[in-house]
Each structure stands twice: as C-alpha cells, then as structure tokens.
Amino acid sequence: MSRVKRIAKELEECKQDSHSGVSLKLNNETDLTHLTGVFKGPPGTPYEGGNFQVDINVPSEYPFKPPQMKFITKIYHPNISSVTGAICLDILKDAWSPILTLKSSLISLQSLLQSPEPDDPQDAEVAKHYLSDKKGFNDTAAYWTKIYASDVDAGQAELSDSALYGIDNDIVVQFENMGFPRDKTIEVLRRMGIKNLNSVSNKSETENKILEELLKECQ
C-alpha cells in the first residue's frame, strides 16, 4: 500500500516539474508498479541528442528496496550492458536509500552517462574499448545514439554494421577484398577484440592471425 501511494505522489511531482528533463509514464494506467522513464543524453557527451528510455519495475518493498531499472534504448556505455541494457550503478543496488526517488534515480543515470566508471564495468568489451581507445569509443557511442536513441527514423540514418561494433571500416574492406564475406569478417574481428590496425605494433602478424581465424570460420 505504501508503495502505491508513494509512486502516485512521485508521478504527480514529476509531472509538475518540467525543467529537470526527466519524465515518467505508466506502462498501463491501472498498474503503478511498471513505468517507463525517459531522459535526454547529457550535452557534451556522445549521448547528446539522444532520448533514452528506461524500463522501471517497482518491487513491493519499495521504497525500502531500490526500483529495478534497465535501459530499453540500446546504448554503448561501460556500465550498461550493450545486449540486455542491465545497469551497474551502486544506488540501484546496495547504496540505495529510501529518500531517493524514481526521478532522482533517473537523474543519477543521466550523470552516469556523463561520467562512466570503466573500472567497475557491466559490459567488459565496451569498457576495454573505452580504456584503450577513447576516441574510437566516443565515435561508436555517438553512432549508437544516432541509430537507436534519436527521434530521426532509424531507416533514414545509414546503418553500418562495422561502426556498430566500433570496428574500422577499412580493415573490414581489406578482408572483403580478399573474398571473405563481410558478416564473417566482422564476427571474427569482434571475437578477437580488434577494432583497427593503426595502433597495433606488429601489423602483419595480426593480419595473419585474422586470416587464420577467417579461414577456419569459412571452411
């Protein structure tokens, strides 16, 4: 009972406040425990210009237990799973306090986008990308924002399979020209964790390794 009353109050407060840039809506008018939160990507980050939707499930022990949140919008971020949208944030786990609200949790998520914590990752592959190649990471994150989080119809933006994984298109083309199928090349490069060959010291050795894997893959 206490849960429903509090959520109703929070919804009302959130409706009246228009300048925080965070909004909450019920998935179903008759159920106050399943909501969707929406907020804008913070300016000056690769998430700028995106609208991010978060699935919110309020447990019966709320506000003594944290709400369960995960991203509906696909997002490229070290602390958010690029596959499931699961979030690694302390206040949604053991640092929760009952004075926090659904709105303040969404604002915390917004600031998580501003300052990632790659040392405590949810998505290890993305975190590795962030730590090893900040620029490449930013490009990929911005690309994901454009494809998945923009109001623009996704069909209008040109979908590039290599950019989606932060892989340099040149290297994909290089192997495509040798006659390997594009999807297989990207699959192998993803598995090997190779995004480009510019920063690699022993370029030809790496190329041979990729070749070996590709031959195995295409047998």
Added chain:
Amino acid sequence: MKVQVLEWNAVASWHWDLKVDDSGVADELCGICRVPFDGTCPSCKYPGTDCPLILGDGCTHNFHLHCILKWLEQDTSKGLCPMCRQVFVYKRIKNMGTSEELHNLQVLIEGHKAMRERENEENEFDSFEDDVRMTD
C-alpha cells in the same frame, strides 16, 4: 441585542514541534514515505502519538517511527540515516511510541552496531594477514 448560543463546537489543531535544521527550514515531509510529519505513515490510520516521530540525534533528520523501523529492518541500511548516511541514533523523548516499538528500534540499532564491529574485526584480521605475508 441579545444573542442566544444554540450550539458550539470546539476545534483544536495540533502540530509536531520540530526543531529547524541548520539551514533554518524545518523539513515538513518524512523523507521515507513523503507524507507530511503531521500526517501518518502509510501503515497507520490516525496521526499523533500512535504514529510518532523519531528525531535523529547526531544528525538532524527526522522520520516517522514506523518508517525508520522498516528501513533499519533492511540489512542493506547498515544502520545508517537515509539522508546523510551517518550511523542513526535517536533522541529519547518521554511518552513517544509504545515501549515495544522503541525496544524494537533499539534492538535494530544495536544489531547493526554489532554487525559493523564484526566487519571491522574481519578487516583488521585481513590486514594482519597481509602484514604476515609482507614479512615472509
């Protein structure tokens, strides 16, 4: 002119007497249930002495007794004030809450204290082990 009083109804209003905090403003809402202090916590029907407030001692944060009890029942609370995350202790005020509820509050606070002390001991033990390894 003569006035004849046919009927009268006495009306009284009451208000919790709360100390203002450092910023000079008294928090009017319980931070846990977001209901004004003069109202009841969500599990009570009548406001007043049946649903009393608990004043933080050390920190200046106040809550409905029933709300802070529910919070301290959670292991994840670690016995901390929800507002400032200091160890929560309360001011003893006469005639507030049933003695049973206050007893429960005291038990919960002591339980968290014991838990913290146990954790500290374990940490000390770990660092002791590290020292031993260093001297090897």
